[in-house]
Amino acid sequence: MRTMEHFRNRRSVRSFTKDDVPEEVIAEALEAGNLAPSAGNLQARDFVVVRDHEKKRVLADAAHSQQFLADAPVVIVCCANQERIAGYGPRGRELYCIQDVAAAVENMLLYLADAGYGACWVGTFNERKVSDLLRLPMHVRPLALLPVGRPAAEGRSPSRMGIDSLVHFEEW
Numbered sequence: 001m002r003t004m005e006h007f008r009n010r011r012s013v014r015s016f017t018k019d020d021v022p023e024e025v026i027a028e029a030l031e032a033g034n035l036a037p038s039a040g041n042l043q044a045r046d047f048v049v050v051r052d053h054e055k056k057r058v059l060a061d062a063a064h065s066q067q068f069l070a071d072a073p074v075v076i077v078c079c080a081n082q083e084r085i086a087g088y089g090p091r092g093r094e095l096y097c098i099q100d101v102a103a104a105v106e107n108m109l110l111y112l113a114d115a116g117y118g119a120c121w122v123g124t125f126n127e128r129k130v131s132d133l134l135r136l137p138m139h140v141r142p143l144a145l146l147p148v149g150r151p152a153a154e155g156r157s158p159s160r161m162g163i164d165s166l167v168h169f170e171e172w
């Protein structure tokens, strides 16, 4: 059973040891990602697993020099697939496939934290550069870069707004 600790234990990790991440861990993280809900169960998401050093360096560059992307043993590039969601029209293309990816990313982050690995959701990057580097088709949009590795340092623990300031009952 999931406890609140399960959610509290996940932190964004931006510093990694040189230890490798076994293929099985990446495979399970991807499986966890794809167990997330998706609009119409169409799973309008694709993942590109990057281990190549030079490619990771270019990813870091595309992400405005977020160097920890180059330092992580693995980066999983999480993409929306606009073709697979096309049956839903503009709402599918502009919203559902993005939500499909977001749900998968959170599952992956929680799985990795449970398995003793660190990761960070990186959304600040130049999409064109990432698409060119990975030869993504036009209908595939990179949305999140997930560097994965063994944490070299405890992730910060940023506070949250009080839930009272975010939740509204019955109306705004």
Ligand SMILES: Cc1cc2nc3c(=O)[nH]c(=O)nc-3n(C[C@H](O)[C@H](O)[C@H](O)COP(=O)(O)O)c2cc1C
Pocket (backbone or CB within 6 Å): 010, 011, 012, 013, 014, 066, 120, 121, 122, 123, 124, 125, 155, 156, 157, 158
């Ligand atoms: C859509 C999105 C984009 C993000 N982009 C970045 C990013 O480019 N670089 C980064 O270091 N962290 C990024 N983060 C991570 C957040 O900074 C982090 O989740 C937040 O500070 C809360 O910390 P926590 O994940 O440890 O709870 C992003 C998170 C989300 C959800």
